[in-house]
Amino acid sequence: MLPETLIRLLEVGDDYPEAEIIGLDLSPIQPEYVPPNVHFTVDDVEADWLHAPNSVDYVHVRNMAPALKDWPRLLSQAYRALKPGGWFEMQDLVFDFLCDDGTVTETYKPREAMRYLTEALATFDVDVNIARNFAGYLESAGFTNQIHDMRKVPVGTWPKDPDLSAIGDYCRAVNYDSLGAITNLPFTRGLGWSRLRVEVFLIEVRKDLLNNSFHPYHYYHSYSSQKPLQQKE
Template sequence: MESTDQEPSAPQLAAPHPGQDHTELEVDSEENDSAYAESTRSSFMTSIASSVTRGIFENGRRYHSYGESQYAFPNDERELERLDMQHTMQTMLLNGKLFWSPIGPSPQRILDLGTGTGIWALEVADLYPSAEVIGTDVSAIQPDWVGPNCSFEIDDAEQDWLYEPNSFDFIHNRNFVCAIRNWERLVGQAFRHVKPGGWVEWHEKHPLFLSDDGSLKEDCAIAKWGTTFFEAAEIFGTSATSPRNLKRLMIDAGFVDVEEHILKLPVGPWPKDKRLKNVGLFEMVNMDEGLESLSLMLFTRALKWTREEVLMFLMEVRKATKDKSIHSYYHFYVVFGRKPETTHSV
């Protein structure tokens, strides 16, 4: 991790230009079968201590019970391990960076929306020991042991924020896809509560699966899962197309210097590029472990599938993710912008 006296600016190595990455991912023709061996949780994930205080149970999984809106994904121990592994993968995708906004070397107050296990907030607090870092979530699943400058609060980001306006140097969020029902209001609240000159950054998945070489067919289980996920999310009221709108929503809210980076996130260690090979391996495990989390409530509630129908379908999807002949990926959005120094918002 970078030293505390060095600004974590946007990466210089392999950093994409603003806009979508149209570079075709090169397949590693020498990739051997061992990379596709069955993964074990002990190899890729570590659990952290958590203090979950309450929840509801559905289809054998535990979900949050706080707030007015239901978040479609669980908050049990299985999910927490996956989220920490996903943090490692997404940091690797961003060239080892926790964020790309040029926030400067000495932010004083940082807010992490939807903090999950709190791992991002904890690492940022370590990176900036002089900053107060606050992580909020609808679930109390963060560790009890935290640094003196990091704290966690139970809060629903879609409700009115109780913080003072213009009070944060940096506001961060990731993986809110299929969790937010009113993105325009959320972006507006972020604009209201970040300081003039401060930055807001979003990291969001757009899990519509693609391939550059035609190896992903329309009838492939991976492709079917993606389209089914988008259909279910729409019915659930949390459109999965939201990442495509973030740049426009930020500009409409008043942000300036808005940048949108659309990265390719591979599934499986098929890319020739070493960093993306590792990212793809993590994402293959992430899907293997997380498909049930991402699908059960969404498909049973929105599409009226039975639990058994969901689990049978996911068996096909898992098999396809480990098929080395399929070179699939989806888009990962990094969008950030700055609040103008002169603003009349209150």
């Protein structure tokens, strides 16, 4: 099964056949069959960008908050690579579980896990919740015409609305399946936990995730901002 982000990249290639689409990842994720205008590069987005100045129309970064340390540098490189009038888009969630009906408290294990994750990644100089205040980073980098959209994303099938319930089912599956990947290294190296302690803790986290008596949601942020058409002297 292909990752959702990769599927979307292939869809963009199909929808815009006149555009050249470049996907960048640390791992070789390219599937066997791709549209002719879609290309993949194995690279580190925090390394020096090889794109020529003013050569790119659009830069999209999604769900990278737990992985990036130096957002100002990334934005500086994106600004340099973008053509005047080009757009930068960042999408990410806030790593917390909230609710509006009191069912989620401080003892809710997934919420406890996110507190530990925030603490652990901070030891690596990573701000996992940068989506809360990303607007200032865009402004400091020189971007203008900022658009910020924030939405509640349910976790679980508890919403009465069938569309939101389906979204919540998918979001819960993503949380459930990614728990080990996003916690093992931060908890063992950042917090000094043993692998056994991590696994025992995650049993309780997964148990609460599957309990529909809790009604949690995430805030998901989307920021879009434009490189000015005219550059300041």
